[in-house]
Amino acid sequence: MTENLVSYRFEDGLARIVMLRGDQGNPINGAWNAAMLRALRRAKNDRARVILLSAAGRFFCVGGDLTVLAASERLPDDLDDIADALHRVVSEIQRSDAIVVCSVQGVAAGAGFPLVAAADLVVAARSASFTLGYSKVGLSVDGGTSLLVNTLGLHRVLRLALLNERVTADEAAELGLVAKVAADAELAAVTEELVRTLLAGPARAQAATKALIRQAAEADIEAALRREALALRTQAQSAEASEGTAAFVGKRRPRFGAAVDT
Template identity: 55%
Template sequence: MSLVDYRCSNGIARIRLDDGARGNPIDQAMVDALADAVRQARADDAHVVVLTAAGKAFSVGGDVSAFAAADDPGRLIDDLAESLHRVISELHRMNAVVVSVVAGAAAGAGLALAAAADLVLAGESARFTLAYTKIGLSPDGGSSLLTASLGLHRLLRLALLNPVVSAREARELGLVAQVHPDAELEAAVEEVVGVLRAGSRAAQVAVKRLARETATPAEESALRRETLSIRERAASADGREGVAAFLEKRAPAFPRA
C-alpha cells in the first residue's frame, strides 16, 4: 500500500497522505513517500500543490510507538526530523503555491506539516495541537518558524500549554486562511485552486519568496536547531518517560528539579 497518493493534472499536483486508518502518522516511511511526491511535483512543474489527507485526521503526528520501541530513540528521531525538515524546506522553496487542507486532527508534526503550506484551508472539524512537551519533547517540523506568523507569545502558549485549537481559533491566530463547513471544504479548495491557477505564477512565486525570506531569513539554521533539540529530548529521561506515559495512557511523572 502506498502511504502517499500523488496525481498531477493541468498544473495542479495533489498529494494525499494515505494512511488514514492509522491517522496518517509521521514516520520515516510516510516522510520518504511524501518526499518522493514533492520531488515529482517539482518534476511535473506544478503551479499549485494541494496537500490533503485520507481518513478522519490530517495527521496525528509522530509515531510515538516507534519512538518507544527504538533502541536509540535519539538517533531515530534525529533521522526522522532531518528527513521531515528537507520536505518542509522543499515545500517552502518550490516554484508553486502550496495549499494544505485540514479536516480532523493536525497534531505535533502533523500541525507543522500543514503549516508548511503557503495557505491553510480548514474544515470546521479541524483541530490543531502541538503536544510535544506533553511527552517531554521539543517541537520540530518547522514549528519554531511559526513565531513569524503567530507571534512569540502565541507560539509559546501553543508549545507550553498544548491547547487543542479549533479551526476558527486557528484562523484568528493567523494559522489558517479560511474555514468552511466540512461538507463545503472540497468545493472551497477548488475555488482557491482556480483563483491561483488563473493568476500569474511568476508573481505568486515572487510574493512567496519575498514573504518567506523576510519572515524567516535563517530557516535552515532554525530547522537544524529543532533537530538537535528534539534528538536530545528524545534520548533524555523526560523524553522516555513522556513516551511511555503516552502509550500507557497515564500522566507522565517527570522528575522535578
C-alpha cells in the same frame, strides 16, 4: 504514482498529494517522510503551479509515530533520522516555486501542526483543530514549530508549546494561519475553488511573490530547523522522553516528576 502512505496525481498544473492513512493519523516516520519527499520532488519535476496537500480519512496528521520511537533501541539516532527527513519535507514545501495549499480536517498535532504552517494557504474544516503536544511526551518542539512565531506571535506559540493548548479552525483563521474556514461537508469544494483561483492567476508573478515574502519572513529557516533537531536529539536521551513515550504507548498519564536524569 500511488503508495500505501501517499498518493500523487498531476493534471493541468495541479499536483495533488494525499496522505492515505488519516484513520490512523498519518503518523510521521521514515517511510512517511520518504513518500512525501518523493511526491514533492515529483511535483517539482512536473513543474506544478499549485500543490494541494490533503489527507483521506478522519485526521490530517497526528505528528511523529510514537509507537515506533517507543520501541526503538537507538532512540536519539532514529529520532534524528526522522527529524532530518521531516525537515527536508518542510524545506521543500517552503522553497517550492509552486503555491502550496493545505486542506485540513480532524486534527493537525505535533509535527503535523508546523507541517500545515509550512503551506502558503490553508483551508480548514470548521471542526479541525491544531495542537503541538510535544511536552506531553517529554520532547522539545520540532518540524518547524519555531517558525510559527512569524504567524502566531512569540507568546502565543509559547502557550501552545508549554501548555498544549488546542487551537480551533476559527481561532486559527483569526490568528492568520488559516485562509478559509469551511463547513465540514464543504471543505473539498471550498478548497477546490481556492485552487482554481490560483491556477487562473499569473504563474510567474505568484511564484516571485511567494519567494519574496518567504525570504522576508523566514530568512534562516534551515538554521531554525537545525536548532530544533539538535534540541530534540538531546531531549530524546532524557528520562522525561522515556517516560513520556512509555506513557503514550501505555495509554496513561506521564509521571514526569519521577523521571529524573542522572
